Amino acid sequence: MSLFVQQIFNGLKVGSVYALVALGYTMVYGIIRLINFAHGDFIMVGAYTLCYTIPLMVNAGMPAWMAVVLGIVVCVIVGVVVELLAYRPVRKKGTNMTALITAISMSLFLQNTAQSLFGSAPKPITTIFDLEPINIAGVSIAGETLVTILIGFAVMITLTVVVNKTKIGRSMRAVSQDRQAAILTGVNVNRTITLTFAIGAALAALAALMYCANYPAASPTMGGMLGLKAFVAAVLGGIGIIPGAMLGGILVGLVESLSKAYSAVLTGGIITSAFSDAVVFMILIFVLLIRPAGILGKNEREKV
């Protein structure tokens, strides 16, 4: 039983990291229908920034997690530059597919830039939070786990409020519903989109902090699998829907940690823990087949 609870918390922890990343995907997809493949690599940028700024913060006598402020600044700059230099010109001319391929190339570009700057070996990151483990139901839970889960929920609630209650949120929703109509009502579409990218990138920096708190290393390709799974999470929950990203993230995290722990026992060793990646993708396809727009997504009928 205690193993089970441990696994649940493990899943929640991983899931919260996925959720933070998935929120970034969802924000961007919701507004311009673009799968920002480079989002995983924004996290990598954030992680490398942390790698260099944490020692600075510690030397200056500040808590290590304050480094995330610089991380957010760097990520936002990278995100906005990417949007201005690559995505915006492509969006003007190209189709959905060209935009998607631009995003994929941007991801390759960031990965390879990091590789030529920092080398391909992972760089260790010093401890971010120095927290005591907490006992719940006879299971000791690492402090990082709880912080990760709490931050995940806090970010989700903040984003929901921003999108639903503020002026900028309203213009975001307007752009996502009908770009032409939004222009007519005086919304500065390009600025809204750039701002969305900035928010997404800031979320990536936050996700980098939480990821590195749990797995303290930065490598050029760290964003790849993390980004893919987080994207799966976003699609599972219903992409473009903020609570959906959270739900999907937690779900993917739970599925992953539980399938790692129990699949071998349940299937008599046929499906081993090495299959956990495949299990995540299988669930994605299964959900897409039943609910093509994700769990919380609304099915829109195409009109002729």
Added chain:
Amino acid sequence: MFSKLSSKVNFIAVTLLFLILVVLRETGIFNNYVMGILMLACISIIMTASLNVATGYLGQLVIGHAGFMAIGAYTAALITKAFANADILNGSGIENFFRFIIAIIAGGILAAIFGVLVGAPTLRLKGDYLAIATLGFGEIIRVIIQNLKICGGKGLAQGSAGQALIGINRLADFYVVYWITVLSLAFLFCFARSRYGRVLKAIREDEIAATAVGIKTTRYKILAFSMSAFFAGLAGGIFAHYLGTLAPGTFDFNKSIEYVIMGVFGGMSSFSGSVIAGTVLTVLPEALRSFADYRMLAYSVALILVMIYRPQGLFGSYEFSLTEQLDKYFDFTNKVQARKEKKAAEKKAGKAAAGEGGEK
């Protein structure tokens, strides 16, 4: 088969290119290293052209193509291994040739079957969702292969999971692979230009309108998808028999992306583009070995620039036609036509003369 003039011209051109390559190889100007790169270029061309059918003509972005390649590669490798163990067609020369052909076709067929299995449920999805579903399937296939006992180590009964499959007979001979590539391209080109190809284009342009004129869209989508998977499997089989070893991590997301990049670079619905992009993007990295670290960097920048300034790819949907070029510079078709008519006239005249002779 060669009823049209352009088919004859193309056949002669392809044969000439082949003969040039034969001479270059036999005289040793192109060593084994160069021939190996050309072989990889052939594999890239088949992969890119097959992707063209699904992505260019059908208009569905597929980013799990490496999964089908993996199925073909492992199937073909295991079949040649099984044949070798059972000592069937295990000689040299012609026997090896048949073993190779049987193995890669079997690999292609299995990939096509998986294409149907994957396509039937997922092709109902649209756009980005379909892309993600194919990505998912690619990853699932890779993870499953990684964990199958028969697909690792020495393979078959002596296999062990999670390791590279070693000791595959290196049966891929450049001359054979060259003609397989030519045949595949010819087939795919004809397919795309046929009634079926036009149906696919109709679905790409407007699925609802296509349904409205009575096209069974799902059936055609699955057909195109599995056809695409077949040729990916074929290319995978060649790949396996060229390398001699198969590492489980080879066929990952990045491999799929590599071919998507080639396809986009060349122009998504142009087979000429596939040939040029497949060759250039395979040969160029080898030529730039010394810049290996910055290779992918240059790639990604080039790709973004292509997307910004030429979103339809270098060729777009333009197909290079040798006959057209000949016409442009030499007025080729008309000359041939004139010669034909002249000959026919001569024949007629000859016959008439003979007839007259008979009358006398």
